[in-house]
Amino acid sequence: MDLKVGDIVKVEKDEFFPADLILLSSSYEEAICYVETMNLDGETNLKLKQALEATSSLHEDSSFQNFKAVIRCEDPNANLYSFVGSLEFRKEQYPLSPQQLLLRDSKLRNTDYIFGAVIFTGHDTKVIQNSTEPPSKRSKIERRMDKIVYVLFALLVLLSVIGSIFFGIATREDLENGKMTRWYLRPDETTIYYEPERATVAAILQFLTALMLYSYLIPISLYVSIEVVKVLQSIFINQDLHMYYEEADKPARARTSNLNEELGQVDTILSDKTGTLTCNSMEFIKCSVAGTSYGRGITEVEKALAWRKGSPLAQDVTEEEGQGEEFKKEKPSVKGFNFVDERIMNGNWIKEPRADVIQKFLRLLAVCHTAIPEVDEETGRTSYEAESPDEAAFVVAARELGFEFYERTQTSISFYEFDPLSGKKVERSYNLLNILEFSSSRKRMSVIVRNDEGKLLLLCKGADRFVI
Numbered sequence: 001m002d003l004k005v006g007d008i009v010k011v012e013k014d015e016f017f018p019a020d021l022i023l024l025s026s027s028y029e030e031a032i033c034y035v036e037t038m039n040l041d042g043e044t045n046l047k048l049k050q051a052l053e054a055t056s057s058l059h060e061d062s063s064f065q066n067f068k069a070v071i072r073c074e075d076p077n078a079n080l081y082s083f084v085g086s087l088e089f090r091k092e093q094y095p096l097s098p099q100q101l102l103l104r105d106s107k108l109r110n111t112d113y114i115f116g117a118v119i120f121t122g123h124d125t126k127v128i129q130n131s132t133e134p135p136s137k138r139s140k141i142e143r144r145m146d147k148i149v150y151v152l153f154a155l156l157v158l159l160s161v162i163g164s165i166f167f168g169i170a171t172r173e174d175l176e177n178g179k180m181t182r183w184y185l186r187p188d189e190t191t192i193y194y195e196p197e198r199a200t201v202a203a204i205l206q207f208l209t210a211l212m213l214y215s216y217l218i219p220i221s222l223y224v225s226i227e228v229v230k231v232l233q234s235i236f237i238n239q240d241l242h243m244y245y246e247e248a249d250k251p252a253r254a255r256t257s258n259l260n261e262e263l264g265q266v267d268t269i270l271s272d273k274t275g276t277l278t279c280n281s282m283e284f285i286k287c288s289v290a291g292t293s294y295g296r297g298i299t300e301v302e303k304a305l306a307w308r309k310g311s312p313l314a315q316d317v318t319e320e321e322g323q324g325e326e327f328k329k330e331k332p333s334v335k336g337f338n339f340v341d342e343r344i345m346n347g348n349w350i351k352e353p354r355a356d357v358i359q360k361f362l363r364l365l366a367v368c369h370t371a372i373p374e375v376d377e378e379t380g381r382t383s384y385e386a387e388s389p390d391e392a393a394f395v396v397a398a399r400e401l402g403f404e405f406y407e408r409t410q411t412s413i414s415f416y417e418f419d420p421l422s423g424k425k426v427e428r429s430y431n432l433l434n435i436l437e438f439s440s441s442r443k444r445m446s447v448i449v450r451n452d453e454g455k456l457l458l459l460c461k462g463a464d465r466f467v468i
Contacts, residue, residue: 168202
């Protein structure tokens with residue numbers, strides 16, 4: 001709330017950016033950081049951002065004591081993927097691009113901290129520019145109740161109109177020989193209501209009286225009763241053990257009670273991609289190297305297809321699963337790795353006819369990616385934070401097959417490799433020259449590296465094959 005344009009902000013790991021910022025520096029020497037934009041575009045993949053080299057050395061709070069710079073940029077707009085501006089620092093101009101832009105409501109991941117300069121706040125931020133009024137969601141029961149109330153209200157008005165018309169006629173004809181026939185209503189004590197000479201006014205007053213008398217036709221309390229039932233039902237949903245997701249430790253959460261009765265009545269699902277409806281969990285099960293298929297695992301798709309066709313594969317599933325269970329007892333399961341094949345595991349790939357191609361394949365898995373390693377201080381186990389689950393599965397597979405990626409800098413990639421000559425793990429380091437990120441047009445990603453011998457290598461991953 002107190003932020004102003006031009007303020008310098010320090011954001012720490014797993015915190016949300018409070019405004020639109022220009023990245024100045026980060027905990028990495030290369031001034032890079034990883035951002036999760038799930039709240040903006042729904043993507044769980046991490047986005048890589050990098051600050052300008054001119055400001056990358058500002059790592060301490062005291063570094064900004066005499067920091068002066070001028071940022072010139074476009075006016076606030078709703079475009080999340082474009083940004084044009086410049087940074088004037090120490091009498092030099094530096095161009096700014098979306099690579100330096102950190103948007104509000106995105107989260108800092110895999111980076112201890114970053115420093116950023118505020119450029120847009122409040123309603124000027126891109127996320128607010130894109131926000132719209134939330135649609136009013138009403139259930140079928142509420143819409144049907146509304147129609148019933150409209151019908152009852154129309155009936156109420158109709159009854160009141162008919163009653164007031166007959167009352168006006170009876171009031172106008174009330175005089176007989178100069179005397180009022182409805183003497184029991186004491187018309188002599190009222191000035192308008194029963195006066196025959198003012199029957200029209202009396203009819204209007206009768207209409208208003210009838211509206212109040214017949215208003216009990218409208219079941220207003222029914223809305224309250226149904227809302228109470230919905231609130232109680234949402235409490236039961238929150239406490240339902242059958243809807244508890246144990247893996248992520250998340251119970252069911254009813255954020256609103258308006259649409260409770262709509263659950264279980266879904267008849268049409270519109271989806272833009274399969275990832276919308278799946279858990280987006282990737283496992284390394286099989287691979288094909290030099291024309292040879294490796295991996296004895298059976299995917300869920302293969303099981304379902306074999307079961308439908310009644311092929312022998314469906315009968316062999318039990319045996320394969322039994323062997324898989326024995327393997328799991330010997331070795332604990334690893335997330336993203338469900339590969340079983342003794343021909344290339346535990347260094348046995350050196351005995352294969354095309355061992356040189358298998359070695360290149362495993363090297364590519366360990367090098368061609370943008371994952372970041374994280375070492376658990378207690379167990380010493382290395383885990384990886386990747387832009388996508390499939391990329392993480394490839395790096396984990398390389399580690400489990402003897403090619404363990406353990407360090408990344410802006411200019412190098414380091415990993416441990418099983419050396420077939422010495423039979424031991426050796427350390428390899430490749431100079432990282434360029435990363436060609438995945439795009440929908442290329443359908444692949446590539447890295448250009450220089451190996452220990454000084455050779456330039458182009459490693460390509462994607463489009464259903466890996467190429468060296």
